[in-house]
Amino acid sequence: MADIRNVPGPRTDDRFTVGVSRDFLDSEGNNVWGDIRLGELDAGPGVDWHYLPRDTDELLAADVDGLDAVLFAGPAVTERTFAGATRPPLLFARFGVGYDAVDLNACTRHGALVTITPDGARRPVATATLALLLAVLHNLPAKDRLVRTGRWAEKEQWMGLGLTGRRVGLIGLGNTARDLVGLLRPFEVDVVAYDPYCPQDVARVLGVRLADADTVVAEADAVIVMCALTEETRHFVDARRLALMKPSAVLLNVARGPIVDEAALIEALRCRRIRGAGLDVLESEPPDPRNPLLSMDQVVLSPHALAWTDEMSAGNGGSAVRAVLDVSQGRVPPFVVNREATEEPGLVRRLGVWAAGSGTVGVHA
Incomplete structure (x- = not known):
């Protein structure tokens, strides 16, 4: 069951707030991935977004408390992400397909969905794998x-x-x-x-x-x-x-x-x-x-970036942004990896609030 201390009361505003992890930015404030479709958040009705103020390897409650969703790449999501939070995010939208740095049990207990982006990564990773295979075979x-x-x-x-x-x-x-x-x-x-x-x-x-x-x-x-x-x-x-x-x-x-x-x-x-x-x-x-x-x-190496292309940027970013927009409309997005969280009363209630505000019927995709 969800931690009842983290079940929110009625909202006092109608803006859906999104934090984007700061590891997307270089030292000059440019997104290292290029266009990850964040502009689509600007087009989302009632959605406000900003980069998180702190670059960190682990998201803490102070980083995310009060946000409705977090779009992130590198930082870990752990029990400490929720410790002491009064309004933890409804959604952690991972830019990518791996989630080994995400404590799914903690997210579920606290009524937070976790999504990944297999639709965005599928072709870039498959293409990169073929390129690597040919590079190895051809020395x-x-x-x-x-x-x-x-x-x-x-x-x-x-x-x-x-x-x-x-x-x-x-x-x-x-x-x-x-x-x-x-x-x-x-x-x-x-x-x-x-x-x-x-x-x-x-x-x-x-x-x-x-x-x-x-x-x-x-x-x-x-x-x-x-x-x-x-x-x-x-x-x-x-x-x-x-x-x-x-x-x-x-x-x-x-x-x-x-x-x-x-x-x-x-x-x-x-x-x-x-x-x-x-x-x-x-x-x-x-x-x-x-x-x-x-x-x-006889070894070909890549710095965990073989599939990093503009195609990957747009695909992963677009998929993560769509997950955020779904939740802002009270819908459960595709590619949720902790589906059991959709049954948590606190999450159902919060999604219902956003569904009512958007005119969406029901909360399940």
Whole structure:
């Protein structure tokens, strides 16, 4: 049940107030993501928004108390976000698809919805994953370094692998992975995936064969990690599973660093147990300068920003803004990750207030 101390009384104004986390801004006050569709908030009837005054790694009650919604990227949302708040936000709209820094239980207890932006991230992440896969298979960074360092004659040592006709193994077959499957079709690849939550009929329509995780890593020429980080998936790709991979295979991780046992991966690469790796994410970000991955030619790295494009900015921003506007009209938006919060009396009551003000019938989308 919701904490009754945080169930609000009647509103005394008709403005829906939104705070945007300050980590979106650079030192000169420019949005580092460019156009994230915040202008659509200006067009929302009765909506006021501003950047939060403090740049912080964790949102505290003092940062958000009195706001109706928070659109955020990097800061964590924890129990301390609500501690002592008299009117906590109805919504925390995450700019992105990961929510491992969000305490969902705390949000639910305090009657706050949490949304993510899979519709905005799906195509940019799928495209970035394909780019990373091709870069790893073609040894692109190593070939770039040959030219820059005057080692042109060494190019014969860096023969790549073609993607056409290979087998791609997916750890996770969610929305982004399904979009990647479509992008892979022209390469005539065979796709095998592990996802205990994906219905067989969905995989069948995609032309994907579902299998257990060990089979996926053992059969694939490229293993791509695309699942969420949970206690179940932490170090899911460990030394044992890396040992099952073909020596000619590559591993990509575009999800979260801790899903792969990094020490085991380093050892597998060092002893040439697998061919190479492409990593947009690492266990520790940014990595220690002494991390062996940084000096390995067969590894392609990205600073957890592989999909950062104008397409991603507009997609994630637009999706998060739409979630905010839905709640400002008393509607439950799509892509709520703590659906149980929609049953909390305090949240239902507050949504009802905004629904009544907007003329919306009912509060559920």
